Amino acid sequence: MDFKKIERIFLLAFFFLNLFLLYTYRQGMSNDSAGLTESSHLNNIEQRLQVDNIKFPAAFSNEIHDGYYLSGIKSDEGDMTNFKLDGEIFSLDSGKMQVNLNKSVVVPKSKKESLKTMKELVKQPHLVPYGGEYQYQGILSDLPHKYVFTQQYNGIPIIDETSLLTINVDKDSEFGDNSLVNSYTQSHLREIEALRESQPLITERDAVTTLYLSNKIPKDARLNNIKLGYTRIFSVRGKNVYIPAWFVWIETSKKNSQIERVNAFTNSIISTSVTEVNK
CATH class of the missing domain: 3.30.310.160 (YycH protein, domain 2)
Incomplete structure (x- = not known):
C-alpha cells in the first residue's frame, strides 16, 4: 500500500475543508445579521412580496433537502x-x-x-x-x-x-x-465525490426570505425561476470544490435580469467570485 499517496489525499481533503470553513466565515460576516434574524419572524414571505408588487410563480416550498461538499476534476x-x-x-x-x-x-x-x-x-x-x-x-x-x-x-x-x-x-x-x-x-x-457526509439544507422559502430582507429583490420585480443546484466556490490546483445553493432568477421592472445565489448550508448570500488557489 502506498502510504505516501494516502497521506497526500488526506492532506488535500483537509486543505479543502479548511478553505471552505474560511469561505463560510467570510460569507457569514458579510451578511446583515439583523436582517437574517428578522427572517425567523417573517411567517408569510408571499404577502410581503405582494405588497411590493413582486411577482412569483407559486407559494414557496418548505421541503428540506440534503446536500454535500463536493469536489471534482x-x-x-x-x-x-x-x-x-x-x-x-x-x-x-x-x-x-x-x-x-x-x-x-x-x-x-x-x-x-x-x-x-x-x-x-x-x-x-x-x-x-x-x-x-x-x-x-x-x-x-x-x-x-x-x-x-x-x-x-x-x-x-x-x-x-x-x-x-x-x-x-x-x-x-x-x-x-x-x-x-x-x-x-x-x-x-x-471523479466527483463528497468530501464529507450529507447535511440538511435551508428551504426554498428560507432562500427567498433572505434575499428579500437583504434588499436583493427590488419592488415591481418578478421571480422567474428558483432552483437548487451546486455552485463552485474554490479551484485548487485543477480540483474544484462545490456547495449546494439556491439560484433565484430575478427580472426587474426595467427588464434587467440577475441571478442571485444563496448558500444552502449557511443561508448567506454568495457574492464573491470563484477563488483560485495555485499552490
Missing part, C-alpha cells in the same frame, strides 16, 4: 479523445470543448419532438462523451435555439460552467421547417 481534451466520436474536438479559450459533428442532426419543428431528439442525441456515446451523466435543464435553456444539459449529484444539478453541455440549433433553408445541430460545447467533471 475538470476533464480535458485528452479525456474526451478516449471516445471514438463522429466529429472533431477543439479546445476553446474558456476551457470548454467544442465538438463539430461529421453529420448534422436534423431537429424537428415541434418543441416536444425537438427536445426528444436532443435527449436521444446526448445519450449516444459516439456523438457526446459522457452523455449519460447529463440531464436536461429547461430552466437554463432557450428553446428552440439552445438546449442546456448539466451533470448532477444525487439528483441535484451542478449549475456551473465546468459542467455544462450546450447544444445550439442552426437554421438551414434546405431543410424547410427543420433546423440542424452542427456542433455543441461541453465541459465535464470527473
